[in-house]
């Protein structure tokens with residue numbers, strides 16, 4: 001099981017250090033923390049597995065505001081999220097740029113958590129499988145690539161997918177490619193065990209509930225195989 005914390009644009013260096021000083025990952029679970037770019041160095045110093053939240057596809061060049069795979073490797077960062085729905089929604093990320101970011105990160109030796117998932121409108125229109133087929137179809141096949149299924153309507157909304165909805169989407173993704181699939185979207189201490197107990201769920205990508213040490217620890221504990 002892999003439990004990843006996506007801290008989004010929360011926690012600068014001081015809060016990152018404070019969290020990691022108090023957080024003891026339970027044995028038997030792989031934990032990845034994804035802080036903001038400015039907190040990466042402080043996070044790496046704690047010896048934990050740290051991923052960025054985004055990465056560019058070139059190793060250098062005139063790309064103002066971007067960070068390259070080589071820069072992350074130099075810092076000791078182990079991987080990156082790519083294609084998060086907030087990047088797609090607010091910053092023009094597409095399936096193609098997501099795939100380019102994933103390919104470059106993998107080529108640099110990084111791990112990748114690639115996010116996919118349908119919007120509420122697409123789900124209601126019966127397009128979930130088409131959307132997932134398209135989003136998954138462009139991604140490279142690689143043993144360091146993990147997919148996070150994050151239905152857009154469940155992110156930060158408190159509306160999580162039911163374990164059955166989650167199982168259906170994960171099984172569909174696994175029918176397309178042999179890959180580990182994390183679930184993301186309003187994972188909380190009180191729903192984590194039910195979601196993680198699905199045979200098709202290999203872990204979780206946690207946003208809001210990963211910002212607090214106790215709630216993130218409880219979610220990590222729910223992932224320990226019984």
Ligand code: PGA
Nearest residue numbers: 155156185186206207208
């Ligand atoms: P959430 O975010 O847990 O706050 O819904 C998940 C994510 O965006 O990765």
